[in-house]
Amino acid sequence: MGTKKNYKHLPHKTIERLSQYRRALLICLDNNKSHIFSHEIAKIQHITPVQVRRDLMLIGYSGTLRKGYNIQDLIDLIGTIIDNEEGLNATIIGIGNLGRALIKYLSGKRHKLEIVAGFDTNPDKINNEFSGIQCYSVEQLEKIIKDKDIKIGIITVPEDQTVETAQRLVDAGIKGILNYTPKPVEVPEYVYLEEYDMITTLEKIAFYVKMAEDQEK
Amino acid sequence: MGTKKNYKHLPHKTIERLSQYRRALLICLDNNKSHIFSHEIAKIQHITPVQVRRDLMLIGYSGTLRKGYNIQDLIDLIGTIIDNEEGLNATIIGIGNLGRALIKYLSGKRHKLEIVAGFDTNPDKINNEFSGIQCYSVEQLEKIIKDKDIKIGIITVPEDQTVETAQRLVDAGIKGILNYTPKPVEVPEYVYLEEYDMITTLEKIAFYVKMAEDQEK
DNA sequence: TTTGCACTGTTATTATTTTAACAGTATAGA
DNA sequence: TCTATACTGTTAAAATAATAACAGTGCAAA
Ligand SMILES: NC(=O)c1ccc[n+]([C@@H]2O[C@H](COP(=O)([O-])OP(=O)(O)OC[C@H]3O[C@@H](n4cnc5c(N)ncnc54)[C@H](O)[C@@H]3O)[C@@H](O)[C@H]2O)c1
Ligand SMILES: NC(=O)c1ccc[n+]([C@@H]2O[C@H](COP(=O)([O-])OP(=O)(O)OC[C@H]3O[C@@H](n4cnc5c(N)ncnc54)[C@H](O)[C@@H]3O)[C@@H](O)[C@H]2O)c1
Secondary structure, three states, X not given: OOOOOOHHHOOHHHHHHHHHHHHHHHHHHHOOOOEEOHHHHHHHHOOOHHHHHHHHHHOOOOOEOOOEEEHHHHHHHHHXXXXXXXXXXXXXXXXXHHHHHHHHHHOOOOOOEEEEXXXXXXXXXXXXXXXXXXXXXXXXXXXXXXXXOEEEEEEOOOHHHHHHHHHHHHHOOOOEEEEOOOOOOOOOOOOEEEEOOHHHHHHHHHHXXXXXXXXXX | OOXXXXXXXXXXXXXXXXXXXXXXXXXXXXXXXXXXXHHHHXXXXXXXXXXXXXXXXXXXXXXXXXXXXXXXHHHHHHHHHHOOOOOEEEEEXXXXXXXHHHHHHHOOOOOOEEEEEEEEOOOOOOOOEEOOEEEEEHHHHHHHHHHOOEEEEEEOOOHHHHHHHHHHHHHOOOOEEEEOOOOOOOOOOOOEEEEOOHHHHHHXXXXXXXXXXXXXX
């Protein structure tokens, strides 16, 4: 057993929750709190206190009895686990409605995970800034990904441009892709891919709303 | 054992995948295909053929040996499971960048799950249409939710308006909420809640990209 | 007309994730 | 100083989800 934990074996769901815990903790910190109980975190995240404690156990963090967890320490520890020490650069391809919403939301939020460029094909967008992020022509995609050492690409182009865009990102050496278009993409196994489609979430909600209604009858 | 399946006990993950299968199938239908194999569906969704077959088994659908599954039939069956027969109306609160992206994406896509109204506080938005959807003043929220029988609310207001918005939706009788703001909300147990924050997804990607890099060394 | 193949459908097994149970302990108050 | 309380940390059990194993079957080619 070395001193360095192997966070490699943390459950996927724990990784997701750690990110969520940190966001909640940052808000608590703003409210001038120094400590927080597992049941308080749990309430915010709609989960059980046990699950919170178990996650924290897995990352080897200990709180103080009757005081709870030190918020700043926990934020820092979560940072050492999920952040890349040197930081990780990301880019958004397609500066339309969705792309702009995401840029605006992310810009300046995370210093270890920064949007450092946007790309578009529309001349009206190219060479303009959006929420402080420069938009480049897609023609420069490969060059700028290399120059700025961009590792993560977020795809928000029109559906019919998705496959080509993903391929170019992969070829340019990107390591992670977040695809928000409804067109699923294929990537080599060494590229980490996540896809999100709101319709899945909405239809899931619709299903459970329907189930609840059927129950009533 | 009645004739009607009790889809109530379908795994949550299966529900999500059914929605995804249907989206993929609709695309295949456009391409003039009549049948599809489990391994074809699997490829699109980045899962295994076994998982596809298992999901279809759970909903009681049988394909044809050596021909695969009838696409139209499967689409219809998935519809009877996840759609509400009479349709389900939804609304988006906050017609900013994100709200507009979502409205545009959803409008006209699903006839059983329709966005029938938008709400905003900004006079420039109110009484205008966005992708064919009328935007109303939030002052009319309760009235229009009742009049139009809206069951699902999508929240895309500024963060500091989230809690109040959610409360009003609940009070107005909404049954499902999809919260896209970074502020977690609390709702009664009879309201089905989903929250999505891109930062979770991005930080998860960052984590696995980092892990992959550490591996290389 | 038989054999191999390429599929589906189902059961069995394993892995992952959540929940429960409970032991341990510092603090506050009697 | 003792005891109840309100927490944390850990192990055990249960629930959920994914994977594997394999039986069944009809077509196609020989
Ligand atoms: N996953 C979801 O929940 C979700 C929600 C809404 C929209 N979407 C999808 O996101 C995508 C963007 O939606 P939007 O509303 O922002 O659309 P949009 O039309 O407003 O934006 C698309 C942008 O991409 C640019 N573009 C076009 N081709 C390009 C290329 N080859 N390279 C780079 N940029 C290019 C366009 O100039 C435009 O600025 C669409 O595919 C849409 O279906 C997904
Ligand atoms: N979950 C995610 O991944 C994600 C991504 C991007 C943005 N966001 C969040 O989504 C929200 C919207 O982002 P945006 O970029 O569209 O912001 P925006 O400022 O462009 O839009 C917000 C809209 O809400 C309206 N509004 C303000 N108060 C309101 C109220 N009380 N009721 C109804 N409407 C009201 C505003 O007039 C505006 O039109 C923000 O909270 C943002 O943080 C989430």
